[in-house]
Amino acid sequence: ELSDKLEALRHTEDALRLYAAVFTEASEGMLITDAEARIVAVNPAFTRITGYRPEDVEGRKPSILGSGRHGGDYYRDMWATLASRGQWQGEIWNRRKNGELFAESLSITRVLDDNGHLIHHVAVFSDISRLKAHAEELDRIAHFDPLTGVLNRYSYSIALDREIKRSRRYGSPLALLLFDIDNFKIVNDTHGHKAGDAVLRDISRIVAGQIRDSDLLCRVGGEEFVVIAVESDLKNAAAMAEKLRGLIHEHAFKYGGRITVSFGVAGLETD
Secondary structure (H helix, E strand, O other), X not given: OHHHXXXXXXXXXXXXXXXXXHHHHOOOEEEEEOOOOOEEEEOHHHHHHHOOXXXXXXXXXHXXXXXXXXXXXXXXXXXXXXXHHOEEEEEEEEEOOOOOEEEEEEEEEEEEXXXXXXXXXXXXXXXXXXXXXXXXXXXXXXXXXXOOOOEXXXXXXXXXXXXXXXXXXXXXXXXXXXXEEOOHHHHXXXXXHXXXXXXXXXXXXXXXXXXXXXXXXXXXXXXXXXXXXXXXXXXXXXXXXXXXXXHHHHOOOOOOOOOOXXXXXXXXXXX
């Protein structure tokens, strides 16, 4: 019997050493709280990711990392899920000690004693900021023109289809302002493609600064643009086109010349 107890103790010691090694050497950040959600331990990866040392956070609640990006409902749902299922997984924005926001993939587990009473929470997380930034960049490339920053032809097709359906559903007017740059090839041939790129960017800024927040500016070709004017009739769209034409003509472009644009206006009228 004594030998059995000694063997069990050795197994316990081996397990504790293993758990300690995992906690210390893990690449993921880990923190352990007591039943009142106060931090009792963090691992080195926690410090590396957040900038907080153990003495900075022990005895405090994980809300010290709060980013301010999530409302109270977000955290209430998290704790409700933890209470009902014993575990919560998701993505969350937190704040490092230096004030920098970062995204993390987080898993929280409730630890109960033999009587089913809560004694700890164990949280394991990894910094996914770079992955999020990469995904956002891919999304930007897919949907926005890299030169001007306005919506590209792909996004234009999706947006136009969406707005036509919305217009028909609610009986609201919809207009398109189509324009291109006159003699744009001459600008490129005479002054170079950098000058042409500057003209495209300047025109995009002029138009974007005049249209409403609900309107959508899209570059659909080399020097061809479309404004999707939501809830705008042909009369208002024509007036806006004339205003934009004048502003562009009066603008002093960086390469030193004057630019004119040609507009066309189309609309979807509903009864």
